Amino acid sequence: MEFDLENPLTSSQVLHSHSVASLFQAENHHMLSTDYCGSLDSVDCDVSFRRRAISSILQLSCGFDPFLSYLAINYFDRFLSASGIPREKPWITRLLAVSCVSLAAKMKKTEFSLADFQGEGGLIFDSETIMRMETLILGALKWRMRSVTPFSFISFFISLFKLKDPPLLEALKARVTEIILKSQKEIKLLQFKPSIIAASALLYACHELFPLQFPCFMTAISNSSYVNKEKMLCCYNAVTEMEIAEFDNLYGPTVSRIRSPVNVLDRHCLSSESESDVKRRKISVFL
Numbered sequence: 001m002e003f004d005l006e007n008p009l010t011s012s013q014v015l016h017s018h019s020v021a022s023l024f025q026a027e028n029h030h031m032l033s034t035d036y037c038g039s040l041d042s043v044d045c046d047v048s049f050r051r052r053a054i055s056s057i058l059q060l061s062c063g064f065d066p067f068l069s070y071l072a073i074n075y076f077d078r079f080l081s082a083s084g085i086p087r088e089k090p091w092i093t094r095l096l097a098v099s100c101v102s103l104a105a106k107m108k109k110t111e112f113s114l115a116d117f118q119g120e121g122g123l124i125f126d127s128e129t130i131m132r133m134e135t136l137i138l139g140a141l142k143w144r145m146r147s148v149t150p151f152s153f154i155s156f157f158i159s160l161f162k163l164k165d166p167p168l169l170e171a172l173k174a175r176v177t178e179i180i181l182k183s184q185k186e187i188k189l190l191q192f193k194p195s196i197i198a199a200s201a202l203l204y205a206c207h208e209l210f211p212l213q214f215p216c217f218m219t220a221i222s223n224s225s226y227v228n229k230e231k232m233l234c235c236y237n238a239v240t241e242m243e244i245a246e247f248d249n250l251y252g253p254t255v256s257r258i259r260s261p262v263n264v265l266d267r268h269c270l271s272s273e274s275e276s277d278v279k280r281r282k283i284s285v286f287l
Contacts, residue, residue, distance in 0.1 A: 036081035056097035072104035150198035175205040
């Protein structure tokens with residue numbers, strides 16, 4: 001059966017309290033090490049290595065389901081987190097990329113050929129070499145190939161809201177999916193748990209789509225016993241910075257400042273302002 005990123009647990013499990021608790025417990029086994037995140041944050045060659053690998057993965061999986069690329073990058077990061085970055089072997093970047101895409105395709109039950117993945121340019125690896133690398137990756141990941149990702153928590157967090165209109169739910173989920181897919185490239189976000197990234201992406205999307213209901217959404221998620229509020233605020237701000245940077249690149253800094261949501265920490269300050277001040281700030285944000 002095809003692996004569904006939104007349901008990494010067994011296919012027979014539904015969103016009952018026991019399966020939700022299991023999901024939040026399981027994400028700890030899929031976290032990246034602090035050493036790996038730290039090296040990416042401080043060592044330029046490590047950042048360059050990851051950037052090249054992600055570029056290769058996206059190129060190799062072009063034309064396939066974007067979730068396949070996401071899963072392949074997830075395997076890549078988790079492998080390097082467990083095994084370290086092989087700086088002395090430049091060719092390993094492409095071999096890792098090919099092997100992670102191959103494993104992701106197998107998990108997604110996607111029909112493919114190694115020739116299609118590798119294309120005509122660059123290094124070409126034979127099936128035996130790729131299989132050996134796949135075995136190394138499987139061992140480093142302890143055969144935990146049903147990755148717990150931010151997508152795994154979308155349904156749970158959305159269930160905390162009172163949205164009943166299917167088109168609105170569909171629009172919200174689509175925007176959250178877009179943010180999560182982009183977040184994988186943002187080094188600052190690698191340190192956070194998948195559930196925290198999911199909650200932050202959902203809040204950002206809510207702020208864009210339903211600004212008047214945002215305080216209710218914020219309260220619903222913050223009151224969840226599974227959420228570390230401080231971590232979520234930090235993650236939300238990182239997501240906001242990511243989106244602002246994208247707006248800067250596309251439209252310039254002036255437009256991005258107008259379009260970007262208010263910092264979550266600023267939201268907490270609104271409680272001490274007058275109603276007219278709050279309205280003025282809301283108007284300035286959503287013009």
